[in-house]
Amino acid sequence: MxxxxxxxxxxxxxxxxxxxxxxxxxxxxxxxxxxxxxxxxxxxxxxxxxxxxxxxxxxxxxxxxxxxxxxxxxxxxxKKSKKQLKDFNRKMQMIFQDPYASLNPRLKIADVIAEGIDIHGLAKTKQERMEQVYELLETVGLNREHANRYPHEFSGGQRQRIGIARALAVQPEFIIADEPISALDVSIQAQVVNLMK
Structure with a gap:
């Protein structure tokens, strides 16, 4: 073995x-x-x-x-250098319990998801950045058209999907999920669990 x-x-x-x-x-x-x-x-x-x-x-x-x-x-x-912290932050991501509080209400969804992509320089052009955002949205069962909307336009289940997309954006090795379905409707919970699997 x-x-x-x-x-x-x-x-x-x-x-x-x-x-x-x-x-x-x-x-x-x-x-x-x-x-x-x-x-x-x-x-x-x-x-x-x-x-x-x-x-x-x-x-x-x-x-x-x-x-x-x-x-x-x-x-x-x-004590860690800025580079060490940055590398660590890319490897490990967290999905929070409250999908209403964990998304910045002033940012469009594309910018929420791409925050990590921008910080870690994972896209060379704006077009590549948006393609990554679109792919992540589709991965979590949302549409590319959602990229230009704001968090308040989405349901709790959709916001949690956005939170998952944001966590996946930097291709982490490890994800901490803090009760990511407890604030969601029961009918949505199974969908989000399956998505995370």
């Missing part, structure tokens, strides 16, 4: 808020696990137990209070 390749290793991860104060909250306390390439892992627990905080800490939206997050053997926390 071929040896599985370890992609992510979480060692004794801690995320405390208001550390050392009376109202200190130990949102994540000493969590360890591993994820291998090609693997899907679910983090299960009651509301408020620290699932979202774990995901956000892994991806550096929060600075870890303690422990290590090793991605391809490299600790993603601590």
């Amino acid at each position: 071929a040896q599985r390749e370890k992609l992510l290793e979480i060692k004794n991860l801690k995320q405390y808020f208001n550390e050392g104060k009376v109202n200190e909250v130990k949102a994540v306390d000493n969590v360890s696990f591993e994820i291998f390439k090609g693997e899907v892992m679910g983090l299960v627990g009651e509301s408020g137990c620290g699932k979202s905080t774990t995901g956000r800490t892994i991806i550096r939206l929060y600075d870890a209070t303690g422990g290590e997050v090793l991605y391809d053997g490299v600790n993603v926390h601590g």
